Amino acid sequence: MEITVTVNGTEHTHDVEPRTLLVQYIREHVGLTGTNIGCDTSSCGACSIHLNGEAVKSCTVLAVQADGQEVRTIEGMADADGTLHPMQQAFMENHGLQCGYCTPGMVMAATSLLEENPNPTEDDVRLGLEGNLCRCTGYHNIVKSVLAAASANA
């Protein structure tokens, strides 16, 4: 099936098998590998991206469902001049990542969380990120990063 998806502002048209997952499409067809795959049960959130502005796990969406839609991945977060998105910056400043494998998904989920709730409590952040797993940080500095990004926005 031929689909056209706008990824980080650029239109892409590809012929894909109907069973192709959006995450496979992004990684293998569009060639953007910042979006990671950490599981096969939609549990870990490593593949979180924005679909029409909202965070989704891109393994729960078929590529064909994204036909005509807008996708934003981690590669679309920083400015063209390399200036990090405020959420990326907050993760950097608060040591919110270690191995970095969950990080793209975490950043995408966290920005979406703040769109919905610009002033979250610590508990709001913990609950809001419960679909994104991290093995390195114990979440402490991820939560700190998101709260810092929220207060930088305020």
Place this chain on the structure above:
Amino acid sequence: MTVTDDSTTRVLGTRLLRKEDPALLTGESVFTNDMKIPGALYMAVLRSPYAHARITSIDTSAAAALPGVRAVYTGADLADTWAAPMPCAWPVTEDMLNPPHHPLAVDKVHYVGDGVAVVIAENDTVAHDAIDLIDVQYDPLEAVTDLEDALSDRVVVHEDLGTNSSYTWNLLVEEEDGAVQRAFDDAAYTVSERYVQQRLIPMAMEPRAVAAVPQPFGGDVTLYTATQIPHVLKVMASVTLGIPEHQLRVVAPAVGGGFGAKLDVYAEELLCLALAQRHGVPVRWNETRSENSVATIQGRGQIQHVELAADADGKLTAVRVRLTADMGGYLQLITPGIPILGAFLYAGVYDLPKAYDFSCTGVFTTLTPTDAYRGAGRPEATYAIERSMDALAREMGVDPLELRRRNFIATEKYPYEAFTGLVYDSGDHDKAATIAADLVDYDGFRARQAEQNVDGATKRLGIGLSSYFEMCGLAPSRVLASLAYSAGGWEAATVRVLPTSKVQVVTGTSPHGQGHETAWSMIVADKLGIDPADVDVLHSDTAIAPLGMDTYGSRSLPVGGVAVGMACDKVVDKAKQIAAHQLEASVDDLEFSGGVFRVAGSPDTEVPLAAIAFAAFTAHDLPDGLEPNLEAQVTYDPPNFSWPFGTHMCTVEVDTETGEIDVLQYVAVDDCGVQVNPNIVEGQVHGGVVQGMAQALYEGAHYDTDGNLQTSTLADYLMPAASDVPAITIGTSVTPSPTNSLGVKGVGEAGTIGSASTVINAVVDALAGLGVTDITMPASPNTVWDAISAARSS
């Protein structure tokens, strides 16, 4: 090179932001499965659905006929490919039994997930479609899933061995014969405890991934793999496959966490190499998460019997330990040694006389092999001694913190020669415990607990603590030799000042989240008086960093980081000779600070390291006999382990009607000596604490009696999310190590070593008034509720 005053160039100890982060935060980092490799074939592995079975036939014809499939191989097809079996580098006893282990099973499978056949195809999807078309007929045998059942040899997993016991390793230390038994006979108090360390699935967020890329001519081959150990792997893979070692290059690209599970030599690495060579094209494999749960090693898996003897004051007089350790279906790289790493820690941080009796039997089961998992033997040991100390405190009716204080090795006794003969480098256990107690308001909490835990109370408060050592920094090579480990414990570093005075560091450590690029830059920055941004750290590629022993066992800083510092010192020594030559001064009269050499007593006579670097490069005017260029290499074999220590405390509220546990506060005081970067130290502790807490409260690889893993996905395996765990309060204590010039110790495993026992001690403490003396891990609401019910009915 920026040369500024010493006071502004002091980088060590600051919270410098990590160099690694921008690439990781923007998706620029390349993990193994991100690599674009033109022409690569994809491998998929057909795995046994049976824990224990004979393979009676395999029909690969339908798979081979699927369009896009290049080849299908069974274990028998590849039997001649292997020059040696898969390696076990830790034969802990001379008579240890180690069954042959090859990348694919041939006649018999020994766990669910054991590889049976492989497909290589033009893409991953076709490869996976094809393995479903392979028809394997099995003759199922009885599974062996229980350790005590395994010990009975009712069903022998490897018939040729005649028994399931791989080895029994003993450590008996007695001042004179019979000292342990006499201590127990004479003891005022004894406790005898049995604990189960459930199997855990390491669950690094990045599953494993492998790509073997052969050169078209000449036989060279490069293995890209998500590993912690590119150097060890290179040696082992060359032996196993018969590839001349100089023709094999191993690269660990960005690696998404390891936790010990990527400290191994895996079948898929060897298969990709073998098939890439056979077909002359790149062959790659990406592990799925469900595969990862069965095909990557698991951790823990022990039954512990621990007995303590104490005098009337509660001072320990003897410790006796009997372990049964689950090896799984085969011995992986260091499987048998994992429980032995704990053998030296069953007396914890306590002043035990020479009265120690330890024995461990490693047994085969028909489950996924076990191996190193964060802490590797030491969390298990700490759990056993710290739970037992609480049991002793209950037995005596004394406060558990007070009991520990009576037993702590006194600070003035350091360096302290322990009962095992190992020398603990430095420690201040009372200080760490006091900091933790203050942060958690220990006395205040005890008072609130007494008020709240009255008869009939359904929400009960508990406080738990654990004081521990993290024996780490693996390791002095001679000590490893005495433990029959097949390699040394040194680490290599090269520091190279380039002509324009930027610095390259080549390290043999192989980071996968620990921030070595940042931390090593900080060490170099202070040593050479330069900006850490001017330092580039090269690692994880055996062509660039040919010497190394990699990253595990909290070794990278106390061995590899120290080597980097020593290489800087050597660079300065060489530069000093050139500076003396230029300044027409004696080497002995030169001082070096802030990146500048000065003649003592003549402060205006100076030359910066940058000028020396350029002079060393041009070599126009060097002292006679001195080689050009400014570079030094060090291979450092540490004289001792490093001994980080600390105390964790945790408060909980347990709902006796639902069995739910609410962790109210978690305090960690980890003294890892001098801190290079407190952000990184605290990050390691946060993550480690949650991993131990996960063992205590949530995680367990649960098998049915047929040996099927019931928790093989992240939907079934309860790895905690942010909402399942609390914030962690960190208390700081810094007791420098006298072992190395930086005063540093390791920190990677400390959080995990201290936390499982802390949490369970808190839960048992909350329920002690109801007669509960034990909670098995993971302490699910169901388990807690059952324990309360059992205590009430007895």
